[in-house]
Amino acid sequence: xxxxxxxxxxxxxxxxxVLIWPVALTVVAWTALVVVLVVLDVAxxxxxxxxEITRAVPASVRLGEPTTSTLTVRNLSRRRLRAVVRDAWxxxxxxxxxxxxxxxxxxxxxxxxxxxxxxxxxxxxGRIPLLPSRRGDLGVPFVAIRALGPMGLAGRQAKIxxxxxxxxxxxxxxxRHLPSRLARLREMDGRASVQVRSSGTEFDSLREYVVGDDVxxxxxxxxxxxxxxxxxxxxxxxxxxxxxxxxxxxTSATRVLDGTRLEASxxxxxxxxxxxxxxxxxxxxxxxxxxVRARVAGASRSGLLPTMADALAPIEPALLETDxxxxxxxxxxxxxQRALVVLLTTIDPATVEAGLLDVVAQLAQRHQVVVAAVADxxxxxxxxxxxxxxxxxxxxxAERTALGHAAVGMRLRRRGVEVVEAMPDNLPPALADTYLAxxxxxxx
Amino acid sequence: MSATYxxxxxxxxxxxxxASRARSRWRRSRGWVAIAAVLLxxxxxxxxPQPRTSGEAYAVDNPGPSGxxxxxxxxxxxxxxxxxxxxxxxxxxxxxxxxxLAVLGDRYLTDRERLLEESEADLLLVxxxxxxxSTDVGIAYGASVTSTVAAGxxxxxxxxxxxxxxxxxxxxxxxxxxxxxFPRPDDTYWYGERTxxxxxxxxxxxxVAMLADxxxxxxxxxxxxxxxxxxxxxxxxxxxxxxxxPRAQASEGTADIDMWDTMPLAVPILFLHGLVVAVVAxxxxxxxxxxxxxxxxxxxxxxxxxxRGRARLYRKMRSHGRAAAALRAGAALRLGTRLGLxxxxxxxxxxxxVARASGRPPDMVESLLFGPPPPDDPHLIRLAQELxxxxxEVHHP
Numbered sequence: 011x012x013x014x015x016x017x018x019x020x021x022x023x024x025x026x027x028v029l030i031w032p033v034a035l036t037v038v039a040w041t042a043l044v045v046v047l048v049v050l051d052v053a054x055x056x057x058x059x060x061x062e063i064t065r066a067v068p069a070s071v072r073l074g075e076p077t078t079s080t081l082t083v084r085n086l087s088r089r090r091l092r093a094v095v096r097d098a099w100x101x102x103x104x105x106x107x108x109x110x111x112x113x114x115x116x117x118x119x120x121x122x123x124x125x126x127x128x129x130x131x132x133x134x135x136g137r138i139p140l141l142p143s144r145r146g147d148l149g150v151p152f153v154a155i156r157a158l159g160p161m162g163l164a165g166r167q168a169k170i171x172x173x174x175x176x177x178x179x180x181x182x183x184x185x186r187h188l189p190s191r192l193a194r195l196r197e198m199d200g201r202a203s204v205q206v207r208s209s210g211t212e213f214d215s216l217r218e219y220v221v222g223d224d225v226x227x228x229x230x231x232x233x234x235x236x237x238x239x240x241x242x243x244x245x246x247x248x249x250x251x252x253x254x255x256x257x258x259x260x261t262s263a264t265r266v267l268d269g270t271r272l273e274a275s276x277x278x279x280x281x282x283x284x285x286x287x288x289x290x291x292x293x294x295x296x297x298x299x300x301x302v303r304a305r306v307a308g309a310s311r312s313g314l315l316p317t318m319a320d321a322l323a324p325i326e327p328a329l330l331e332t333d334x335x336x337x338x339x340x341x342x343x344x345x346x347q348r349a350l351v352v353l354l355t356t357i358d359p360a361t362v363e364a365g366l367l368d369v370v371a372q373l374a375q376r377h378q379v380v381v382a383a384v385a386d387x388x389x390x391x392x393x394x395x396x397x398x399x400x401x402x403x404x405x406x407x408a409e410r411t412a413l414g415h416a417a418v419g420m421r422l423r424r425r426g427v428e429v430v431e432a433m434p435d436n437l438p439p440a441l442a443d444t445y446l447a448x449x450x451x452x453x454x
Numbered sequence: 455m456s457a458t459y460x461x462x463x464x465x466x467x468x469x470x471x472x473a474s475r476a477r478s479r480w481r482r483s484r485g486w487v488a489i490a491a492v493l494l495x496x497x498x499x500x501x502x503p504q505p506r507t508s509g510e511a512y513a514v515d516n517p518g519p520s521g522x523x524x525x526x527x528x529x530x531x532x533x534x535x536x537x538x539x540x541x542x543x544x545x546x547x548x549x550x551x552x553x554x555l556a557v558l559g560d561r562y563l564t565d566r567e568r569l570l571e572e573s574e575a576d577l578l579l580v581x582x583x584x585x586x587x588s589t590d591v592g593i594a595y596g597a598s599v600t601s602t603v604a605a606g607x608x609x610x611x612x613x614x615x616x617x618x619x620x621x622x623x624x625x626x627x628x629x630x631x632x633x634x635x636f637p638r639p640d641d642t643y644w645y646g647e648r649t650x651x652x653x654x655x656x657x658x659x660x661x662v663a664m665l666a667d668x669x670x671x672x673x674x675x676x677x678x679x680x681x682x683x684x685x686x687x688x689x690x691x692x693x694x695x696x697x698x699x700p701r702a703q704a705s706e707g708t709a710d711i712d713m714w715d716t717m718p719l720a721v722p723i724l725f726l727h728g729l730v731v732a733v734v735a736x737x738x739x740x741x742x743x744x745x746x747x748x749x750x751x752x753x754x755x756x757x758x759x760x761x762r763g764r765a766r767l768y769r770k771m772r773s774h775g776r777a778a779a780a781l782r783a784g785a786a787l788r789l790g791t792r793l794g795l796x797x798x799x800x801x802x803x804x805x806x807x808v809a810r811a812s813g814r815p816p817d818m819v820e821s822l823l824f825g826p827p828p829p830d831d832p833h834l835i836r837l838a839q840e841l842x843x844x845x846x847e848v849h850h851p
Contacts, residue, residue: 012741013734021734028727032720037727044734059467066462086466100749123743144752153465154744169744170468175460264757271757329753388758392765393784396838399831400769405838406777407765408758409784416787420797 013164051159058157058168060087070177084133095124105141142178150174179319184281184438214245248290250454257355259299259332274434275354281438334365359414382430512558519674545698549575553694562700581668607635611687615680620651622667775827785841812847
């Protein structure tokens with residue numbers, strides 16, 4: 011049971027009678043009248059349980075993109091249904107109603123409510139706008155429905171357990187870097203007008219010479235056999251294996267700017283995965299801390315991005331120390347040939363000492379290893395601001411941290427490992443560039 | 455990535471019936487019901503055997519030494535009905551002709567003359583400080599010791615009692631026909647003024663008795679001497695006894711006007727109505743549309759936290775040397791990289807290269823990059839800033 015503002019207004023209206031007959035009995039009598047009307051209204055309300063509710067919600071949506079949850083309520087009772095309906099989405103599914111740029115913290119979230127009217131046997135439909143603010147699986151456990159009486163004073167209320175799920179995929183903002191990297195890939199490929207032969211390319215085909223082709227690529231033997239001048243075309247090596255390991259251990263939980271390290275790692279993994287896939291390589295992705303949290307393997311060419319986004323969407327940082335030996339075992343089990351192994355983690359000296367270095371050294375003997383880490387812009391800001399004594403100490407501390415990172419980077423490079431350290435926004439393109447450079451150099 | 459739709463989920467009702475809802479409601483509320491029941495029963499148990507006693511002096515339900523429950527119980531057993539009143543109006547209304555009106559103390563009795571004039575009952579005035587003028591009795595006064603005194607008069611009650619104990623006395627003018635009993639043995643007053651503990655007089659056919667001290671009536675001294683005899687005889691003269699304990703009246707006088715009395719009548723009623731509206735509004739706002747939805751929130755650990763902690767440690771330990779070493783090493787590493795020197799390049803090479811690139815004298819560069827640790831905070835700040843300047847002056851060669 012629940013009452014509405016109308017009941018409050020009706021009760022307040024009794025003040026008129028109190029002014030006319032200022033005795034306590036007036037208040038008692040008016041209150042009794044209100045109670046009788048409320049009870050009557052509740053008795054005349056349609057049952058909130060005699061309804062058939064259907065919820066239609068997208069299986070997945072990209073982070074930051076608006077979507078809707080559609081509720082259809084069919085009235086199975088013999089009375090007219092006047093319902094207020096709430097679809098119980100968690101706060102992060104609902105658009106922030108603060109004005110943009112408001113300095114106030116987000117307080118409550120006003121869940122949108124639907125007001126639906128349905129005659130007996132008929133249905134009504136309402137849409138709830140959603141704007142997810144966090145990646146992952148958003149669950150909705152129930153629908154609450156309040157059926158009001160004909161006077162709108164009060165109503166009956168029920169909670170209908172109805173589980174729903176909306177998978178919020180990573181935003182993949184780094185996809186804007188994809189066209190330029192694909193263009194670079196085509197330059198390396200024979201399809202581009204400029205042909206480059208390097209150690210990382212293999213013979214593709216012969217075709218007729220057109221003006222502008224490099225004369226050095228003319229295949230004289232083939233030309234001699236035919237009337238036309240024939241050139242050889244080259245293309246980068248294909249069907250290389252790429253293994254991307256996303257570290258979901260405790261270091262991935264730390265916050266850099268607005269997101270965790272894991273968010274930047276996922277962005278980088280998505281961009282690299284798509285790029286490598288377009289380049290003809292076979293991509294495999296795992297998310298690992300002490301066990302495999304997500305795995306993408308053997309996805310078809312066109313389906314790789316959706317599969318990857320779907321697999322990486324629900325992973326969350328685990329507050330565990332990453333088991334690097336386990337990562338090595340996983341890589342060994344999956345990659346029998348030489349492969350490009352990309353570890354998306356952090357190069358904090360403590361973590362590196364804790365096992366990353368040994369494992370990387372081991373892996374580097376067989377594979378080309380790239381360690382990609384998210385750098386902290388806050389650290390850079392601390393390092394360069396030096397106006398008072400606290401800032402001087404902070405600059406020193408930041409310098410010490412940076413020196414530690416530099417030393418670790420040196421040790422990794424000495425073992426033949428490529429190290430990419432970049433700010434969260436720059437990590438995906440930097441990693442993609444490293445990949446292209448390795449590919450051009452034939453080091454895959 | 456276009457939004458793919460999951461198959462819609464449908465639910466009819468919430469899977470409950472009226473009976474199952476009633477059961478779950480009972481399960482949820484039975485703890486509260488049990489608590490309410492315990493409170494209710496406990497409250498009743500606390501109220502039921504209420505001992506109906508009070509600590510008020512002279513009260514008939516006060517079992518303490520200053521109460522009068524003993525005398526009252528004896529009288530009730532003898533068939534005397536006792537009514538306690540607290541205001542003069544009540545006392546006058548209850549005490550009819552042929553009853554006894556006992557007035558205990560006059561501190562809160564403002565209208566003594568009215569009591570005497572309007573009362574139709576026999577009066578027993580106990581422990582008054584000022585007696586009504588028409589009783590022919592002057593003021594009462596106290597003595598420091600408790601005296602045991604003999605009747606010394608012709609009043610049958612006094613004679614039956616023989617001796618009583620008292621600490622106060624009544625002064626009676628010489629030319630009255632009041633009977634003065636229990637005279638003060640060491641009476642030293644002049645002009646024939648008499649002093650006694652108990653004075654009996656007649657007025658308009660009613661008996662008016664005055665007892666200087668309430669001690670003979672009270673539980674504490676009832677068993678002493680002949681106190682009980684005097685008390686029971688004086689109080690039990692008639693079938694009905696009205697026990698008047700004057701109390702301070704809040705509404706008496708002009709100083710204690712109630713706040714509500716000055717307002718129009720509608721205001722307190724409107725206030726009551728406002729309370730009702732507030733309760734209804736609370737019920738309206740208090741009912742949620744379904745329970746609160748919980749959400750797992752991520753841990754927030756700023757990445758620079760560890761470095762900040764290190765900075766605070768540096769500061770706390772005042773390790774200027776360590777901080778300066780870190781600043782210098784960082785600057786040297788960047789300068790070396792920028793100038794194309796290998797990491798293993800010796801210090802003189804670096805100093806040389808930096809001096810050439812920045813145009814500063816080599817010994818100045820050396821003292822900046824490899825000088826002694828700064829002795830205090832201001833020197834550390836200066837070093838940090840000068841290293842910054844040096845770095846900004848060095849460009850690619």
